[in-house]
Amino acid sequence: MTTTPTGDQALIKRINTAIVLETILRGAPLSRAQISERSGLNKATVSSLVQDLIDGSLVREIGTGISSGGRKPVMLEFIANAGHTIGLDLGVNYIRGVLSDLRGSAIAERTLSLNRLEPEPVIAELFRCIDALLSEAPPSSYGIAGIGVGVPGLVDESGSVLFAPNLKWRGVPLRRVLSDRYGLPVTIDNEANAGALGEQIFGAGRRIDNLVYVSVGIGIGTGLILHKNLYKGASGFSGEMGHLSVDAFGKPCSCGNRGCWEMYASERALLEKAAPLGIEDLDSLLAAAEAGREEVLALLEEIGEFLGIGIANIVNVFNPDAVIIGNRMSQARPWIETSLRRTVVQRTLGFHLRNVQLLFAELGARSAMMGAAQMAIAGFFDRLKASL
Amino acid sequence: MTTTPTGDQALIKRINTAIVLETILRGAPLSRAQISERSGLNKATVSSLVQDLIDGSLVREIGTGISSGGRKPVMLEFIANAGHTIGLDLGVNYIRGVLSDLRGSAIAERTLSLNRLEPEPVIAELFRCIDALLSEAPPSSYGIAGIGVGVPGLVDESGSVLFAPNLKWRGVPLRRVLSDRYGLPVTIDNEANAGALGEQIFGAGRRIDNLVYVSVGIGIGTGLILHKNLYKGASGFSGEMGHLSVDAFGKPCSCGNRGCWEMYASERALLEKAAPLGIEDLDSLLAAAEAGREEVLALLEEIGEFLGIGIANIVNVFNPDAVIIGNRMSQARPWIETSLRRTVVQRTLGFHLRNVQLLFAELGARSAMMGAAQMAIAGFFDRLKASL
DNA sequence: TTAGTTTGTCTATCCAATAAACTAAGTTAC
DNA sequence: GTAACTTAGTTTATTGGATAGACAAACTAA
Numbered sequence: 001m002t003t004t005p006t007g008d009q010a011l012i013k014r015i016n017t018a019i020v021l022e023t024i025l026r027g028a029p030l031s032r033a034q035i036s037e038r039s040g041l042n043k044a045t046v047s048s049l050v051q052d053l054i055d056g057s058l059v060r061e062i063g064t065g066i067s068s069g070g071r072k073p074v075m076l077e078f079i080a081n082a083g084h085t086i087g088l089d090l091g092v093n094y095i096r097g098v099l100s101d102l103r104g105s106a107i108a109e110r111t112l113s114l115n116r117l118e119p120e121p122v123i124a125e126l127f128r129c130i131d132a133l134l135s136e137a138p139p140s141s142y143g144i145a146g147i148g149v150g151v152p153g154l155v156d157e158s159g160s161v162l163f164a165p166n167l168k169w170r171g172v173p174l175r176r177v178l179s180d181r182y183g184l185p186v187t188i189d190n191e192a193n194a195g196a197l198g199e200q201i202f203g204a205g206r207r208i209d210n211l212v213y214v215s216v217g218i219g220i221g222t223g224l225i226l227h228k229n230l231y232k233g234a235s236g237f238s239g240e241m242g243h244l245s246v247d248a249f250g251k252p253c254s255c256g257n258r259g260c261w262e263m264y265a266s267e268r269a270l271l272e273k274a275a276p277l278g279i280e281d282l283d284s285l286l287a288a289a290e291a292g293r294e295e296v297l298a299l300l301e302e303i304g305e306f307l308g309i310g311i312a313n314i315v316n317v318f319n320p321d322a323v324i325i326g327n328r329m330s331q332a333r334p335w336i337e338t339s340l341r342r343t344v345v346q347r348t349l350g351f352h353l354r355n356v357q358l359l360f361a362e363l364g365a366r367s368a369m370m371g372a373a374q375m376a377i378a379g380f381f382d383r384l385k386a387s388l
Numbered sequence: 389m390t391t392t393p394t395g396d397q398a399l400i401k402r403i404n405t406a407i408v409l410e411t412i413l414r415g416a417p418l419s420r421a422q423i424s425e426r427s428g429l430n431k432a433t434v435s436s437l438v439q440d441l442i443d444g445s446l447v448r449e450i451g452t453g454i455s456s457g458g459r460k461p462v463m464l465e466f467i468a469n470a471g472h473t474i475g476l477d478l479g480v481n482y483i484r485g486v487l488s489d490l491r492g493s494a495i496a497e498r499t500l501s502l503n504r505l506e507p508e509p510v511i512a513e514l515f516r517c518i519d520a521l522l523s524e525a526p527p528s529s530y531g532i533a534g535i536g537v538g539v540p541g542l543v544d545e546s547g548s549v550l551f552a553p554n555l556k557w558r559g560v561p562l563r564r565v566l567s568d569r570y571g572l573p574v575t576i577d578n579e580a581n582a583g584a585l586g587e588q589i590f591g592a593g594r595r596i597d598n599l600v601y602v603s604v605g606i607g608i609g610t611g612l613i614l615h616k617n618l619y620k621g622a623s624g625f626s627g628e629m630g631h632l633s634v635d636a637f638g639k640p641c642s643c644g645n646r647g648c649w650e651m652y653a654s655e656r657a658l659l660e661k662a663a664p665l666g667i668e669d670l671d672s673l674l675a676a677a678e679a680g681r682e683e684v685l686a687l688l689e690e691i692g693e694f695l696g697i698g699i700a701n702i703v704n705v706f707n708p709d710a711v712i713i714g715n716r717m718s719q720a721r722p723w724i725e726t727s728l729r730r731t732v733v734q735r736t737l738g739f740h741l742r743n744v745q746l747l748f749a750e751l752g753a754r755s756a757m758m759g760a761a762q763m764a765i766a767g768f769f770d771r772l773k774a775s776l
Numbered sequence: 777t778t779a780g781t782t783t784g785t786c787t788a789t790c791c792a793a794t795a796a797a798c799t800a801a802g803t804t805a806c
Numbered sequence: 807g808t809a810a811c812t813t814a815g816t817t818t819a820t821t822g823g824a825t826a827g828a829c830a831a832a833c834t835a836a
Contacts, residue, residue: 006403006404006407006427006428006429006824007399007400007401007402007403007404007407007823007824008400008791008823008824008825009400009790009791009792009793009823009824010791010792011395011400011403012395012396012397012399012400012791012792012793013395013791013792013793014395015394015395015399016394016395016792016793019394019395031814031815032814032815033813033814033815036815039394040394041394041793041794042793042794042795043794043814043815043816044793044794044795044815044816044817044818045792045793045794046815047815047816048792048793048816067801067802067803067812067813067814068803068812068813069802069803069804069811069812069813070801070802070803070811070812070813070814071800071801071802071803071812071813071814071815072801072802072813072814073813073814073815074814074815226619231614240704240705240707240737241704241705243704243737244632244701244704244705245634245697245700245701245735246633246634246635246636247634247635247636247637248634248635248652248694248697249635255737256734256735256736256737257700257704257734257735257736257737258735259636264636306636309633309636312633312645313632313633316628316629316631316632316645317628317629317632317705319628346644346645347633347644347645347646348644348645349628349631349643349644349645394793395792395793396792396793396794396822397792397793397821397822397823397824398822398823400822400823400824401822401823401824404823404824419783419784420783420784421782421783421784424784429824429825430824430825430826431783431784431785431825432784432785432786432787432824432825432826433823433824433825434784435784435785436785436823436824455781455782455783455832455833455834456781456782456834457780457781457782457833457834457835458780458781458782458783458832458833458834459781459782459783459784459831459832459833460782460783460832460833461782461783461784462783462784
C-alpha cells in the first residue's frame with residue numbers, strides 16, 4: 001500500500017539511460033564524448049548505455065564527424081522511424097488524423113468530414129481513418145507505438161469521454177473501444193490539452209515552459225502547460241475555463257452557471273451576433289471583414305475584447321509565460337489582435353511586472369492533431385523509461 | 389548548462405534514506421522489521437540506514453515493543469525536538485508567531501498588534517517577536533532549523549515582497565533582511581499559501597491531495613495545493629484569485645481590472661455595505677448577526693452568495709477535492725454557509741460528477757502561522773535530503 | 777525443556793558508475 | 807615525413823550501495 005518505489009541499481013541505470021537518450025534527442029547528431037560532457041556522465045558509462053540503446057534499436061551510428069585535432073568522433077542519432085504513432089483530432093464535424101514518426105514528423109495525413117454525431121457512426125469513421133493511416137505505416141522495429149486522440153469534451157483518467165456537449169456524447173469509453181480493436185496503447189485527452197501540447201512541441205510555444213492554450217471554436221477550451229507538463233485537474237480533467245463566469249449575473253449557460261466566458265467570446269457567440277447581418281458561418285464573416293465591412297469589423301473588435309477579458313483572468317490566476325490563441329478563431333487574428341491585446345494589458349494585475357507573450361497558434365487547425373500524436377509519442381517514451 | 393543531476397549510488401542512498409525517514413514520520417513508533425516490510429527495502433538496508441539516522445540525531449530507539457511470538461522489536465521514533473522552527477503570520481495590523489518542533493507542535497506562541505505599516509517599524513516588531521520566541525527555544529542537535537513567514541502580498545522567488553497593497557509595501561527584500569540578521573534559512577510566501585499549507589498539514593485539509601484555500605480577510609487571497617504540493621505560478625507567485633473578475637463591466641478595481649471578486653466577497657466589501665447600518669468592524673457585525681438583526685443577516689447571506697460565485701469559478705478551473713474557507717470570514721460560517729453552498733452547487737459545471745468538499749478552516753486565525761512554520765520544517769527536510 | 781517464531785546483524789555477492797590507463801585514429805608543426 | 811600533440815572511445819580495477827541468505831539473539835507456546 002505505502003510501497004514507494006525504492007532505489008536500487010536498476011533505477012540508476014534507468015535514470016542515466018533516460019538522460020543519455022534525452023541528450024541525443026535534444027542535440028543529435030552527437031558523439032559519445034559530447035554526450036558525456038553535456039550530461040556529466042562518465043565516458044565509459046555513456047559508451048555502455050549507448051550500446052544498450054543501439055541494441056534496443058533506438059539509436060544508430062551515422063558515420064564519423066569532423067575532428068578537432070584528434071580521433072574522429074562517431075556521430076549518433078535517434079532512429080526516428082524506429083516506430084510510428086497515430087494522432088487524431090476528433091472535431092464536431094470532422095476528423096483529422098496523422099501518421100507520424102517518433103519525432104513527430106508527419107508521414108501521412110487524412111481529413112474527413114462527419115455528418116452525424118452519434119458515437120456509433122463517428123467511431124466507425126474513426127476506425128476508417130485509423131485503418132487508412134495504418135496501411136501507410138512502413139515496417140519498423142517497434143511498429144505502431146500508440147494512438148492519441150483529442151476530443152471536444154471532458155475525459156476522465158480511464159480515457160472515457162464523460163461529457164462532450166457539442167457531440168452530445170456522455171460516457172463513451174473511447175480508449176477501451178480503440179485499444180480493444182487495435183491492441184495498442186491509446187491516450188485520450190481533451191482537444192484543448194492536445195492543442196496545447198501540439199503548440200508547445202511543434203508550434204508557437206516551443207521552449208516555453210508555462211503556457212495557456214486557448215482553443216476558440218464553437219465553445220472555448222483551454223489547455224495548461226505548467227513547468228513543461230500538461231496540467232490536469234485533481235480527477236484528471238480540466239480545460240473548462242470556457243465556463244469561467246465573467247459576468248456573475250449574465251446570461252444563463254447550459255452548464256448551470258451564468259455569464260460564462262464562452263457565451264461572449266466563442267465562434268458561436270460571434271455568429272449569433274452576426275446572424276442579423278445575414279452572415280451564417282465564420283468563413284463568410286471573415287470574408288466580409290477582409291472586404292472591410294464595418295459592422296463586421298466592429299463585431300470582431302468586440303470579440304477580441306471579450307477574449308481579452310477571459311485571458312486577463314487566466315493570466316492573473318496562472319501567471320504563464322505565454323498565452324496562445326488557437327483553433328478556428330485564430331484565423332481572425334488581423335481583426336481581433338489589437339482590441340485583445342489592449343484589453344489584456346488593461347486588465348492584468350501588474351502586467352508590466354510580467355513577461356506574458358500573447359501568441360497565435362502556428363499549426364492552425366493542425367495543433368490538436370499534432371498534439372494527439374505527441375501524446376502517443378510521450379506514452380511510448382514513458383513506457384520505455386519504465387521498462388529499461 | 390543542460391547538466392541534469394545524474395544517477396549514482398549516493399542518489400540511491402538519498403532516496404532510500406528519505407523513504408525510511410518518511411516511513412517513520414508517518415507510522416512511528418515502528419520497528420526496523422516493520423519499516424522493511426512497509427517500504428519494500430531489505431532488512432539489512434533498513435538497519436544500515438536507520439543507524440545513519442540515529443547517528444544523525446534524527447531518530448531514536450524508545451525501548452522494546454510487544455512480541456508476536458518471537459524476539460521483541462526495538463521501536464523507533466523521529467526525534468521531534470531535534471530542532472525547532474519559527475513560523476510567522478505577518479498581517480496588516482498584527483503579527484502572530486510560533487516556535488514549533490520539527491513535527492509542527494507549538495512550543496510557544498506570541499501575538500502582537502501593529503499600529504504602523506511602513507517596512508521599518510514592522511520589521512522591528514518582527515525582530516522583537518522572533519527574538520522572544522528564540523529565547524524560549526530549548527537546546528537541540530540542529531538548533532533553529534529555519535524561519536517561515538506568510539505575508540499579505542505578492543512574493544517572488546528570491547523572497548522579496550514585490551507588492552503588498554494593504555501594507556503599502558513594494559519591493560521589500562524580507563528574506564535577505566531576516567537571514568542577514570539571524571543567519572538562518574528563511575522562507576517567505578504569500579499568506580494564503582501559508583494558510584493552505586497549515587490547513588493541509590494540521591487542519592481541515594489533512595489527507596486531501598488537492599485543495600484550494602480561500603483566505604477571506606480585508607481582501608481575498610487563495611492558496612492552491614495540487615497533488616499534495618503548493619502550486620506556484622510560473623514566476624513563483626500566484627494567489628491572486630481575489631482579482632478574478634466576476635463582473636467584466638463591474639466596479640473598477642485598483643488592480644486595473646473591473647469587477648474583481650474581492651470587491652464583492654471580502655471583509656472590506658461586507659463592511660462597506662454595513663456602514664450605512666452604523667456597523668464599523670467585523671466583530672460588531674457578527675455580534676449583530678448573533679442577535680438576529682435582519683439587515684445584517686441579509687448582508688451575510690449576500691456575501692455567502694458572492695463567495696460562492698468565485699468558488700464555483702475556482703472549482704470549474706481546478707477541480708479540487710476540497711475548498712477551505714479561511715481567515716477572518718470563516719467566523720461568519722453560521723450565516724454564510726447555506727447561501728454559499730447553494731450558489732456553488734448551482735454554478736458548478738457537473739457538480740454532481742465531482743466530489744468537492746466545502747470546508748471551513750479548523751485552525752481559524754492560526755492557519756497561516758502554522759503553515760509558515762511548516763514551510764520552515766519542509767525547508768529543513770529538503771536540505772536534509774539534499775545533504776545525505 | 778523443546779520447538780518454533782520474530783528481530784536484527786553479518787557475510788558474500790552483485791551491479792552500476794567511475795577514474796585512470798590504454799588503444800585507436802586523427803591533426804599540427806617543422 | 808616524422809615526432810609531438812589531441813581527441814574518441816574502450817578496458818580494467820575499484821568503490822559503494824542493495825540484497826539474499828545465513829545466523830545469533832530473544833522471545834512464545836506447549
